[in-house]
Amino acid sequence: MTEQVDDICVRIVNPRFLELVCSEIKAAGGALPFDRYMELALYHPQFGYYTHPGKRIGKDGDFITSVSTGRCFGMLLARHLATPIRRLAVSGGDLLLVEPGAESGDLAVDMMNELARVLPEDIYNRLCYVACEPILSKKKSLMERFEGVGGGRFRVISGWQELTASRGVLIANEFLDAMPVKRLRWRNGTWLELCVGNGGEGENEFNEIEQLIEEQELKSVIDSLPVTLEDGFTIEVNMGLERWFDDLSRAFEMLYCCLIDYGLSVDEVFDPVRKTGTLRGYVRHRMCDSLLAAPGITDLTAHVNFERVRVTAQSAGFEAISFTDQHRLLVNAAKSWLLEIEADGLPDAETVKLLQQFKSLSHPAMMGAVFKVLEMSKGMPEGDHCVSIR
Numbered sequence: 001m002t003e004q005v006d007d008i009c010v011r012i013v014n015p016r017f018l019e020l021v022c023s024e025i026k027a028a029g030g031a032l033p034f035d036r037y038m039e040l041a042l043y044h045p046q047f048g049y050y051t052h053p054g055k056r057i058g059k060d061g062d063f064i065t066s067v068s069t070g071r072c073f074g075m076l077l078a079r080h081l082a083t084p085i086r087r088l089a090v091s092g093g094d095l096l097l098v099e100p101g102a103e104s105g106d107l108a109v110d111m112m113n114e115l116a117r118v119l120p121e122d123i124y125n126r127l128c129y130v131a132c133e134p135i136l137s138k139k140k141s142l143m144e145r146f147e148g149v150g151g152g153r154f155r156v157i158s159g160w161q162e163l164t165a166s167r168g169v170l171i172a173n174e175f176l177d178a179m180p181v182k183r184l185r186w187r188n189g190t191w192l193e194l195c196v197g198n199g200g201e202g203e204n205e206f207n208e209i210e211q212l213i214e215e216q217e218l219k220s221v222i223d224s225l226p227v228t229l230e231d232g233f234t235i236e237v238n239m240g241l242e243r244w245f246d247d248l249s250r251a252f253e254m255l256y257c258c259l260i261d262y263g264l265s266v267d268e269v270f271d272p273v274r275k276t277g278t279l280r281g282y283v284r285h286r287m288c289d290s291l292l293a294a295p296g297i298t299d300l301t302a303h304v305n306f307e308r309v310r311v312t313a314q315s316a317g318f319e320a321i322s323f324t325d326q327h328r329l330l331v332n333a334a335k336s337w338l339l340e341i342e343a344d345g346l347p348d349a350e351t352v353k354l355l356q357q358f359k360s361l362s363h364p365a366m367m368g369a370v371f372k373v374l375e376m377s378k379g380m381p382e383g384d385h386c387v388s389i390r
């Protein structure tokens with residue numbers, strides 16, 4: 001199955017991009033750190049997976065996300081996040097609902113439609129949805145998408161430094177899993193860094209290289225890793241988290257964050273079932289055998305280490321509020337909606353569709369258990385700003 005996928009990938013990958021990656025490998029002395037490879041493969045302005053104009057997410061793309069299942073996800077997240085938005089509103093001034101990794105803009109539109117219904121008018125009128133998108137081509141298509149729905153309540157920025165208001169609520173769905181990661185491997189009693197070399201079978205084909213760790217920042221990371229693992233145990237480390245949370249913290253005086261992703265709790269990172277790591281490549285809803293066969297064609301993604309996210313965010317001034325799964329979050333958020341449906345009597349066709357989406361999103365055997373939710377805040381006004389989830 002996957003052999004066929006890799007065959008497709010190799011045939012359509014851009015040869016100019018392969019040459020470009022080869023020259024980066026050469027410039028790096030023959031071993032390119034995996035996070036740089038992943039950055040090129042996903043975000044190269046011309047050839048990167050996330051920069052091409054085609055459809056990536058949804059049934060006719062490479063993978064689905066909760067957003068692409070339909071508007072139920074945004075509707076319920078809006079109901080959930082209405083609580084911290086109301087709390088922030090107490091302190092006056094502009095209110096922002098911000099989203100990094102907005103991709104199609106569907107979540108933005110779905111959430112704002114629902115917030116218009118559930119928030120008091122005076123609070124909704126102060127709210128602006130801000131998508132943070134550094135890639136110019138994607139920024140333009142997001143702006144077009146928002147213009148198509150009236151535009152006025154939406155903004156697209158390239159980075160947090162462009163913000164003028166400093167209080168808001170952040171929603172990020174499957175954003176952290178798309179950040180470039182380093183790969184580390186426990187080998188013969190020491191941690192090594194997995195890099196990308198140019199020694200694959202054909203010309204311009206890549207291979208994995210295990211390198212001694214010289215970089216001080218990475219040495220500090222491995223100091224805190226276990227040393228009683230099976231030989232070959234492989235993990236991913238997101239070294240970009242510190243900078244990302246520092247930038248966010250600088251931009252916001254008050255912020256409530258809701259981070260949703262598939263990922264690992266503290267007990268799961270070193271579970272022997274994940275000894276080959278969690279990095280995966282997807283093309284057309286199939287997992288690829290080789291992570292290096294098709295840069296720019298393959299979606300590369302790694303499970304999020306939520307404990308590392310929590311600790312990093314804490315160092316940047318955030319406080320953890322809750323860590324739960326999508327099942328609990330959505331079931332809790334859906335209570336008022338389900339009561340409304342019950343009171344209305346027989347559900348119409350649209351409601352039936354939303355209920356089906358709700359089942360896919362929240363059922364523990366579907367998307368409910370695999371997706372985790374970490375909520376954090378910084379500088380929020382005193383009071384009950386989160387819905388407690390058990």
Ligand SMILES: C[S@@+](CC[C@H](N)C(=O)[O-])C[C@H]1O[C@@H](n2cnc3c(N)ncnc32)[C@H](O)[C@@H]1O
Nearest residue numbers: 050065067100101103132133134173174175178
């Ligand atoms: C897996 S997709 C998720 C898209 C969408 N949130 C959803 O759930 O359908 C990851 C998204 O994060 C974006 N992304 C990655 N790094 C980013 C960054 N530093 N700032 C903003 N967006 C980023 C990618 O371009 C891509 O749109």
